[in-house]
Amino acid sequence: MVNSIVEIAGLRVVRGGRVVLAGLDLDIGPGVTGLLGPSGCGKSTLLRSIVGVQRVAAGTVTVLGRPAGSRPLRDRVGYQTQSSSVYDDLTVAENLRFFARVLGLPPAVAEEALAAVDLGSHRDAVVGRLSGGQRSRVGLAVALLGTPALLVLDEPTVGLDPVLRRDLWALFHRIAAAGTAVLVSSHVMDEAERCDALLLMREGRIIAHGPPAEIKAAQGVDDIESAFLGLVEGGPA
Numbered sequence: 397m398v399n400s401i402v403e404i405a406g407l408r409v410v411r412g413g414r415v416v417l418a419g420l421d422l423d424i425g426p427g428v429t430g431l432l433g434p435s436g437c438g439k440s441t442l443l444r445s446i447v448g449v450q451r452v453a454a455g456t457v458t459v460l461g462r463p464a465g466s467r468p469l470r471d472r473v474g475y476q477t478q479s480s481s482v483y484d485d486l487t488v489a490e491n492l493r494f495f496a497r498v499l500g501l502p503p504a505v506a507e508e509a510l511a512a513v514d515l516g517s518h519r520d521a522v523v524g525r526l527s528g529g530q531r532s533r534v535g536l537a538v539a540l541l542g543t544p545a546l547l548v549l550d551e552p553t554v555g556l557d558p559v560l561r562r563d564l565w566a567l568f569h570r571i572a573a574a575g576t577a578v579l580v581s582s583h584v585m586d587e588a589e590r591c592d593a594l595l596l597m598r599e600g601r602i603i604a605h606g607p608p609a610e611i612k613a614a615q616g617v618d619d620i621e622s623a624f625l626g627l628v629e630g631g632p633a
């Protein structure tokens with residue numbers, strides 16, 4: 397596909413003796429792409445494969461034209477895991493400066509990331525005393541250090557109230573508009589409408605890929621949850 401950020405061919409992953417991804421083929425383009433599917437379907441495993449931290453049994457994962465996880469991608473791919481990896485006892489600015497140093501980036505990028513997630517006014521707050529939404533934005537800022545070409549976010553809105561979730565999605569779109577492709581997973585189907593493109597996943601397979609409107613139209617339904625059920629039950633495609 398022209399403009400592909402991620403190209404995956406024949407990806408097979410086995411975890412704990414169980415086949416989690418059984419030969420997955422997929423291209424992901426720019427904009428905000430949502431990876432949606434029920435708990436345990438393999439979303440995190442797919443994201444881990446894209447950032448290059450997952451042992452794969454077979455297949456290839458190419459990111460920005462390079463093998464996933466290879467050295468040239470180190471500061472071109474940002475990754476926010478489900479469990480926050482920021483330090484609770486450091487301030488927001490201290491966390492960002494620390495991770496910038498680890499990545500070998502100048503301190504100025506810490507300021508840019510802080511501004512990008514709108515946390516300038518909380519720069520001197522200790523992370524352990526922030527709200528869930530603010531903490532999530534600190535994690536996002538860490539993933540944004542150095543302005544990566546691809547940002548991979550594993551369930552960044554889990555546990556947040558609807559207002560914070562809406563604000564975070566608006567932020568993802570601002571980040572994408574500035575040129576960073578955003579791949580974000582969720583098991584909340586109502587977040588689907590906020591994506592430019594959707595990947596619907598079930599039991600380690602991608603069962604639909606495209607703009608939300610196209611997926612709904614193909615199933616003849618008005619919401620993504622119904623489209624998902626239609627696809628699972630073998631409705632029109």
Ligand SMILES: Nc1ncnc2c1ncn2[C@@H]1O[C@H](COP(=O)(O)OP(=O)(O)OP(=O)(O)O)[C@@H](O)[C@H]1O
Pocket residue numbers: 411412416433434435436437438439440441442583
């Ligand atoms: N460390 C692990 N060792 C062995 N199996 C694992 C491990 N982590 C996950 N799995 C298995 O791999 C499968 C896919 O898990 P994965 O975390 O990718 O799903 P997910 O869709 O991201 O789920 P969730 O939405 O709950 O985070 C699950 O069946 C899970 O039991």
